[in-house]
Amino acid sequence: MDVTIIAETTVDGLHPVTSQLVGAAIAIGGTPTVLCPGGIGTTAAASISGVSKVIGVKGDCFNTFDSGAWAAALNPLVSDGVIIAASAPSGREVAAQIAAMRGIPIIQDATGLEAGITVTRGIYSGKAIETSTVTAPCAITLRANAFDAAGEGGSAEVSTVNQSADVAVAVREAIAKASERLDVAEANIIISGGRGMGDPANFSHLNEIADMIGAAVGASRAAVDTWDEIPHGMQVGQTGKTVTPSLYIAVGISGAIQHLAGMRTSKYIVAINKDPDAPIFGVADYGIVATWEAALPALKEELGKL
Amino acid sequence: MDWCFPPSVGLPKIHRGGFSRQSAGDDMGIAVLLKQVPDTTAKISISGDRVDETAVSKWSMSPYDEYALEAALQLKEAGGEDIIAITCGPARAMKMLTDAAAVGADNLILIQDDGVTDSTHIQSLLAAAVKRSGADVVLCGKQAADTNGGSTGPGVSHLIGAACVGMISEVSAEGDGFIALRASPTGNERVEVSRPCLFTFDKGATELRRPNVRGIMMAKKKQIETVTPDDLGVTIGTSSVSLQSHSPPPVKPPGQKFEGADSVPEVVAKLRDEANVI
Amino acid sequence: MAYEALDFYDIDSLLTDEERMVRDMVRDWVDEKILPNIEKACHDGVFPDEWRVDLGEMGILGAPLEGYGCPGLSYIAYGLICQELERGDSGVRSFASVQGSLAMYPIWNFGSEEQKNHYLPKMTTGEWIGCFGLTEPDYGSNPGDMITRAEDKGDHYLLNGAKMWITNGTIADLAVVWAKLDGVIRGFIVEKDDPGFTAPEMTGKHSLKASVTSELVFQDCKIPKDRMLPDAKGLEGPFSCLNNARYGISWGAVGAAQSCFSSAKEYALSRIQFDHPIASFQLVQNKLAWMLREITKAQLLAYHLGKKKDEGTWIPEHISLAKMNNVDIALDIARMARDIHGANGILDEYPVMRHMANLESVKTYEGTHDIHNLILGRYITGIQAFTRES
Numbered sequence: 001m002d003v004t005i006i007a008e009t010t011v012d013g014l015h016p017v018t019s020q021l022v023g024a025a026i027a028i029g030g031t032p033t034v035l036c037p038g039g040i041g042t043t044a045a046a047s048i049s050g051v052s053k054v055i056g057v058k059g060d061c062f063n064t065f066d067s068g069a070w071a072a073a074l075n076p077l078v079s080d081g082v083i084i085a086a087s088a089p090s091g092r093e094v095a096a097q098i099a100a101m102r103g104i105p106i107i108q109d110a111t112g113l114e115a116g117i118t119v120t121r122g123i124y125s126g127k128a129i130e131t132s133t134v135t136a137p138c139a140i141t142l143r144a145n146a147f148d149a150a151g152e153g154g155s156a157e158v159s160t161v162n163q164s165a166d167v168a169v170a171v172r173e174a175i176a177k178a179s180e181r182l183d184v185a186e187a188n189i190i191i192s193g194g195r196g197m198g199d200p201a202n203f204s205h206l207n208e209i210a211d212m213i214g215a216a217v218g219a220s221r222a223a224v225d226t227w228d229e230i231p232h233g234m235q236v237g238q239t240g241k242t243v244t245p246s247l248y249i250a251v252g253i254s255g256a257i258q259h260l261a262g263m264r265t266s267k268y269i270v271a272i273n274k275d276p277d278a279p280i281f282g283v284a285d286y287g288i289v290a291t292w293e294a295a296l297p298a299l300k301e302e303l304g305k306l
Numbered sequence: 307m308d309w310c311f312p313p314s315v316g317l318p319k320i321h322r323g324g325f326s327r328q329s330a331g332d333d334m335g336i337a338v339l340l341k342q343v344p345d346t347t348a349k350i351s352i353s354g355d356r357v358d359e360t361a362v363s364k365w366s367m368s369p370y371d372e373y374a375l376e377a378a379l380q381l382k383e384a385g386g387e388d389i390i391a392i393t394c395g396p397a398r399a400m401k402m403l404t405d406a407a408a409v410g411a412d413n414l415i416l417i418q419d420d421g422v423t424d425s426t427h428i429q430s431l432l433a434a435a436v437k438r439s440g441a442d443v444v445l446c447g448k449q450a451a452d453t454n455g456g457s458t459g460p461g462v463s464h465l466i467g468a469a470c471v472g473m474i475s476e477v478s479a480e481g482d483g484f485i486a487l488r489a490s491p492t493g494n495e496r497v498e499v500s501r502p503c504l505f506t507f508d509k510g511a512t513e514l515r516r517p518n519v520r521g522i523m524m525a526k527k528k529q530i531e532t533v534t535p536d537d538l539g540v541t542i543g544t545s546s547v548s549l550q551s552h553s554p555p556p557v558k559p560p561g562q563k564f565e566g567a568d569s570v571p572e573v574v575a576k577l578r579d580e581a582n583v584i
Numbered sequence: 585m586a587y588e589a590l591d592f593y594d595i596d597s598l599l600t601d602e603e604r605m606v607r608d609m610v611r612d613w614v615d616e617k618i619l620p621n622i623e624k625a626c627h628d629g630v631f632p633d634e635w636r637v638d639l640g641e642m643g644i645l646g647a648p649l650e651g652y653g654c655p656g657l658s659y660i661a662y663g664l665i666c667q668e669l670e671r672g673d674s675g676v677r678s679f680a681s682v683q684g685s686l687a688m689y690p691i692w693n694f695g696s697e698e699q700k701n702h703y704l705p706k707m708t709t710g711e712w713i714g715c716f717g718l719t720e721p722d723y724g725s726n727p728g729d730m731i732t733r734a735e736d737k738g739d740h741y742l743l744n745g746a747k748m749w750i751t752n753g754t755i756a757d758l759a760v761v762w763a764k765l766d767g768v769i770r771g772f773i774v775e776k777d778d779p780g781f782t783a784p785e786m787t788g789k790h791s792l793k794a795s796v797t798s799e800l801v802f803q804d805c806k807i808p809k810d811r812m813l814p815d816a817k818g819l820e821g822p823f824s825c826l827n828n829a830r831y832g833i834s835w836g837a838v839g840a841a842q843s844c845f846s847s848a849k850e851y852a853l854s855r856i857q858f859d860h861p862i863a864s865f866q867l868v869q870n871k872l873a874w875m876l877r878e879i880t881k882a883q884l885l886a887y888h889l890g891k892k893k894d895e896g897t898w899i900p901e902h903i904s905l906a907k908m909n910n911v912d913i914a915l916d917i918a919r920m921a922r923d924i925h926g927a928n929g930i931l932d933e934y935p936v937m938r939h940m941a942n943l944e945s946v947k948t949y950e951g952t953h954d955i956h957n958l959i960l961g962r963y964i965t966g967i968q969a970f971t972r973e974s
Contacts, residue, residue, distance in 0.1 A: 010491060065490070067460055068470050089489065093460045093472050099425070100461035105547045106425050108455045118550070124452055127350040128357055131550045138546060145582065168469030169497050172485065177493035186509060189583070213584060221933075238933045239623065247583040257854060258933045264854070268558075268581045270573065276563075282856075285581070286573045287563040294567035302574040306584065363588070401601070408605060516613060519643030519655045522605045 001136060002081030003030030006074065006098075007037065007045055008091055014041025017086045017142075019048050019149035024142055025084055026050040026150060028115040032084075034156075035074055037094075038062030042158045049151040059164025064171055065090060071097030072165035078102075082117065083139040092141050099139040106139040107132065111146040126246075126267070181207070184236055187216030189247045192236055192263075194220040196252020196273065197292060200229035205296045206251060212303050218243070218263075220253045237262035251292050255280025272296070334501070335413075337390045337441035338378045339432055339462065340406060341368045342399040343452040355551035367402050370447025373510030377477050378445045379410045380512070385479050388412040390439045394419040394431055400530050407525035408517035413439070414530040417538070424545035425457045432458065433465035434538035442502040443484070448473055449506075459506035468502035476511045487511075587615060589671070589842045592880045595887050603661045609642060610668035618672035623932040626793035631679060631755065639680060640710020646688040648828075648893075652704035654688070659893035663835035663886055670836030671843045674942035675795030677836045682751045683707065685828035687714025690760045690771055693824065694816035699773065703758065715783075717747035717761035717774075717800045718822045724749075725955050725970075728819055732763040732802065734772060740809060741765070741772060743780070743802040749949070753798025754785040760813070761800065762822050771813035771821050780805030791945040827903050830950045831893060834906035835886045837914035837946065838879065840939045844914075844921035845875045847934050851925050862924070871920050878913040885909060901963040908956035915943040 003025040008015040018034065018041070025032040031052050034045045039056030046054045055077055061069040071094050083098060085091035087109040099106035112120030116133055119140060123130045134140075184190055191206050203217065210217045218241075219234040236243055238258040248266035253259060255271070255278055263269070264283060271284035274291045281287040288295055344350060345364035350357055367375070378389050391411040393399050396418075403414040417431050436444055444466070449456035463470035475494075477486040483500040489508060517525070535542050559580070564573060577584050589611075596604065617638060625632055639645055646654045647662035657665075662684075669677035688707050691699055706712040723730045732745025743763055753759065759774045759781075774781055786797045813821070849872060852863035862868050889906045892898040918940035922929035929936050947953050955970070962968045 066469065067472065068464060071464070089473055092456050093470065096425075096457035096460035097464050097470065099457065100429060100464040103426055105545060106455075106457045106461075107547065108449075108453075108457055121454075122555070123454060123552075124344065124350045124357070125346065125454065126555060128352060129553045129555055131553070132547055133550055134547045145578070168503070169471055169499050171495050171497050173496040174490065174492065175487075175494040175496065239620075247577065247581070257851075257928065258931075260854065261850070268577070268583050270577070281561070281563060283561070284563075285558060285561050286576060287561060288567070288569055288573060289563065289565050290567040290569075295570055298567045298570035299574065302571050303584070306574075306578065404601065405605070516642065517605065517609050518641060519606060519609075519647075519657065522602055522609065525605070526602050 001028070001030045002079040003032045004078045004081065004083045005032050005034045006083065006085040006091060006094060007034050007041055008086040008088055009037060009040040014044040015086070015088075016149070017088070017144045018045060020144070020147040021084050021086060021142055022048045022051055023150035024113050024147040025082075027147075028113055028117060030082060033079065035077055037070055037074065039160055042160070046156040046158045047152055047154050048156075049154040051150075051154050051156040054156050054158045056158065056160040057163050058160055059162060061164045061167045064167050064169060066167045066169040067093035067097045069165040069167045070094050071101060073163045074098065075101050076163060077161060081136045083137075085139070085141045087141040087143045095139045095141050102137065104137045104139060105134060106141070107134060108141045109143050110140050111143050113140065113142065113147070181210065182214070182216035184216045184218040184234060184243055185241050187214075187243075188245050189213055189215035189249075190218045190236070190243055190245045190263075190266075191215050191249040191251065192218035192220065192253060193223055193230075193251050194253030194259075195222040195226055196254070197223065198252070200227040202292070203230065205292070205300075209296065209300055209303065212300065215247075215249075220256075220259050250280050250284070251296065253280055254278045255283065334443070335388045335390050335439055335441040336378045336381055337392055337436045337439055337444045338371070338375050338406070338411065339436075339444065339446035339458065340371045340375065340391055340393045340402060341447070341450045341452075342366070342393065342395055342402040343368045343450055346451055352552050352554055355553065357552045365398060365402070367405065367514075368447050368451045370449060370451070370507050370509075372447075372514035373475075373507040373512075374445040374447050374505070375406060375409070375411070376512050376514040377505075377507065377510055379515065381443075381477070381479060382410065390415065390441055392432060392435045392439070393417065394422070394428055396421070403530050404525050404528070405517070407528040408521040409515055410521065414528055415439070416530050416532045418532060418534050422542055423549070424547055425455065425461060427542050427545065429458060429461035429465055430540045431535060431538060433462045434540050435533065436462065436466050438538065442468070444468065444504040445477075445507065446504070447507050456506075459504060463504035466502060466504070468504045469499045470504050470506070471497060471499055472506040473508045474505050475508055477505055587611070587671075587846065590845050590876060590879050591883070592876055593884065595883050598887065599660065599664070600658075603658065603664055606644070606657065606661045607664040607668055610644065610665050611671070613638060613642065614668055614672035614676075618676055622673050622676075622794060622935075623938070626673075626675075626938060627932075629787070629789075629793050631675065631794055631796050635676065636679070636710045636713065639683075640708070643708070645680060645710055646684040646692070646704070646708045649684070649688060649692050649704070649708075652692070652700050652708070654692070654704060654708045658890075659831065660887070660890040662832060663890045666832035666836040667839035667842075667886075669839070671839035673794055673938065674836065674840060674946050675792040677832070677839070678751050678792060678795045681829045681832050681836070682716055683710075683714055685832060686716030686825050687752075687756075687758070687760050689828050690716075690813060690816065690821065690825050691773070694771060694813040694821060696810075696814050698810070699813070703773070712757040713752055713755055715750050715752040715756040715759045715798070715800075716822075716825065717750055717753075717759050718826075719747060719749050721746060721748045725952060727762070727822065728769075730762065730764065730769070732761070734763040734765040734770065736765065740806045741812065743772065743774065743805040743807060745802050747800040749786070750783070750798045750800050751792075752796055753783040753800050754796050756783065759783070759800055760825075761802075765812075769818050769821060771816040772807060773811040773813070774800075774802070774805065774807055778805055778807050791941045823900070826950055827900050830903045830907040831889065833946060833950055834882075834889060834903070834910045837907075837910035837943070838882050838886055840943060840946075841875070841879050841882065841910075841914040841917040844918045844936050844939050845872070845879060847936055848872065848875070848921040848924040851928070851934070855926070868924060871924060875917050875920060878917060882910040882913055901959055904951065904956040904959040907950065908953055908960075911943060911947050912953055915940065915947055918943055
């Protein structure tokens with residue numbers, strides 16, 4: 001079965017998720033051709049085990065992100081089988097454009113793929129799982145880290161094609177990411193501190209970890225009431241914000257009922273507290289009985305390795 | 307005059323076709339694509355192997371669509387163009403259109419889709435409705451809160467021959483075109499684009515405004531135009547996608563407790579492999 | 585957790601789309617603007633001006649009044665507005681009740697065309713705040729014997745006396761004041777800058793702390809001749825206003841009760857004791873079931889009364905029943921909810937004790953619980969039992 005993989009690239013080269021796209025394609029019996037937009041990462045792509053061909057698509061249009069232009073440039077090189085891309089901002093948009101160009105269905109953000117082709121994905125923000133079957137020609141985007149990467153040691157043939165399209169979007173100004181922290185109400189990952197942090201200055205450790213994993217920093221009411229430096233906007237709980245992140249890390253928070261009311265429905269809860277009887281351990285999926293002074297540096301180190 | 311891009315130099319180029327557009331300056335209208343979904347706080351229950359929609363306690367406008375609607379209202383306030391709110395859905399979605407009217411949407415269109423879920427079919431219907439309305443700028447949420455798909459915006463943009471600018475948080479008119487703020491790998495970037503164009507919204511700069519009593523009274527009088535695929539000239543064929551089942555998310559393993567900071571590597575590994583949250 | 589209002593007998597299905605949209609608009613506003621800020625407002629003892637602006641912008645002040653820029657909504661819609669505001673806080677609903685039913689309504693019903701055109705448009709937008717001066721330090725349940733008097737001085741009226749327990753008084757731009765002119769109760773519009781008029785705030789309240797409560801003091805207060813309401817004579821005047829306010833309160837009390845019930849239910853389901861949520865204990869379930877029973881009855885009373893108001897088939901005694909019953913059970917529900925919350929119930933983390941304290945005032949104002957009972961007693965027997973005189 002022909003599979004065209006739209007490689008995910010960054011300014012630094014091939015994004016590692018591309019290996020997972022290949023792994024998934026092979027697992028369902030596909031013969032993957034990898035298209036590299038802008039010709040980026042062709043060498044790395046060719047070394048992924050199982051890839052049959054790599055085509056670097058070079059064109060001026062790849063200097064600016066315009067999903068319509070990228071799709072138009074890539075489309076002539078896409079085969080009639082299955083198209084696989086990463087479920088990432090650019091992959092999703094480009095794949096959807098190609099699917100519309102070819103009049104084929106697209107299924108986004110799959111977390112499971114089996115020969116057939118059976119696609120599994122989360123719906124209703126993960127409150128339910130949908131399993132569907134689809135036949136080629138079709139397009140599927142895959143969620144990062146849901147599929148095993150293919151190995152290394154491949155030696156696919158690499159070719160380059162010049163193909164561009166008119167770009168309709170012009171970048172006027174690039175704006176670096178503002179240093180403002182994510183709001184607890186919107187973040188997918190939250191790390192919160194309680195009075196157990198001892199001093200508001202110690203929230204800097206939480207900030208560092210938050211920056212590493214793109215999390216927001218929250219606080220218990222006790223921390224907000226005790227320290228002026230911890231603003232009310234960070235408060236999670238009965239009289240603060242109610243949050244439902246995928247991951248909630250509670251550090252130095254005992255877990256009083258008022259705090260739980262605000263975060264109890266988080267998908268996964270990690271608690272770090274030196275008191276083994278703290279009520280927070282009653283709701284934690286992973287509870288670590290340790291002081292934050294010992295646990296947070298270890299956490300920072302582990303997260304740095306990911 | 308057909309919309310076409312400035313030629314790029316020396317390379318084979320792909321022209322992208324579009325529908326013809328009247329001369330610059332005509333008020334063409336702003337189309338907003340809305341979807342009614344179970345409220346994000348509503349419980350989702352599964353019966354047999356299907357999500358039980360009749361058990362959904364509250365239906366709401368999909369959150370990202372709300373940002374799109376608010377942005378459209380601001381464009382209308384600045385430039386005077388009418389807003390055409392379009393949705394594909396069952397009769398209960400009419401309430402969402404009335405709510406949109408209460409904050410200022412002018413024309414309301416319900417496409418009776420008989421529960422079609424194939425992305426190509428939905429996109430065809432919406433694109434046809436947009437073309438029929440004459441709007442040359444379209445706003446929608448980046449993805450719906452139920453399907454979490456995100457294909458509709460880009461797909462419709464192709465079908466109507468419009469530029470697609472995705473994941474934006476702000477847009478304003480400038481001359482005949484627009485300036486939008488969109489996410490980029492390094493932060494944000496301000497981009498410019500001409501009509502026809504389609505914007506998909508991430509979290510917007512402004513929350514959707516509240517209605518007021520006057521808006522609610524006026525919305526009561528607004529007619530909702532109901533159209534069928536036939537009215538739009540769209541034939542819904544069969545789909546190669548077939549829903550097999552809905553199932554509840556996997557049950558979490560019971561809580562695990564670990565002693566000491568030495569357990570941190572183990573926990574992080576579990577967060578990555580067991581929980582898939584990092 | 586999004587707020588779910590108890591609606592066991594599905595009153596929602598009886599509402600029109602417009603009534604539901606108005607209710608949802610106010611409900612969302614309370615979630616967004618009141619709940620995050622009410623505890624601080626109570627703590628500081630202020631009614632934030634921003635709320636006045638928002639209420640005006642939503643277009644709900646003077647909800648059931650027609651014309652002069654007023655909303656012209658059904659009485660059911662007015663009731664729903666009060667229900668949702670009071671779910672937030674009785675003090676917020678008091679502001680709206682006073683503005684709409686006690687200050688705008690008398691001008692709308694008894695005022696001259698000039699007065700209506702002059703005052704109502706700016707009151708419905710919230711630009712001008714109104715208040716209602718009936719109660720006096722020594723005349724509460726017995727307003728008929730009030731001593732505030734007006735004298736006709738030819739080219740002006742001179743007012744002397746004092747009113748007490750006046751919501752909005754200190755922040756009001758105008759007051760509708762009831763005073764005796766030649767022994768007959770008439771209504772007068774006093775503006776805040778009229779000479780001889782002051783409105784000091786009453787402090788030290790344990791109830792309705794986010795509401796402004798004031799005295800109105802008239803010391804040779806001079807007001808122009810065109811300020812008397814031409815069509816109000818006798819107690820009929822103020823009582824007709826009170827009827828409208830009381831109607832809104834009967835719905836408001838339901839909102840407060842719903843808030844307490846919601847909090848108690850959620851708390852009972854999460855509070856674990858003896859290894860079980862307290863919601864699994866029989867005594868707690870009994871209390872929750874009692875609350876559900878009383879809220880449902882109160883809702884039906886309010887809804888049916890609203891229909892009678894809209895159809896014009898009501899009498900004041902109908903309103904007395906609903907106000908008295910609904911506030912009475914709401915106060916009991918607040919106390920019971922506090923009990924279910926245990927010690928946590930005394931904290932401002934939960935709304936129950938704030939509702940409890942507020943409802944003490946609501947039970948007393950707009951006709952005390954006992955007075956409404958006597959109104960019904962007179963209705964039933966034909967014999968008044970308010971005084972010892974025949």
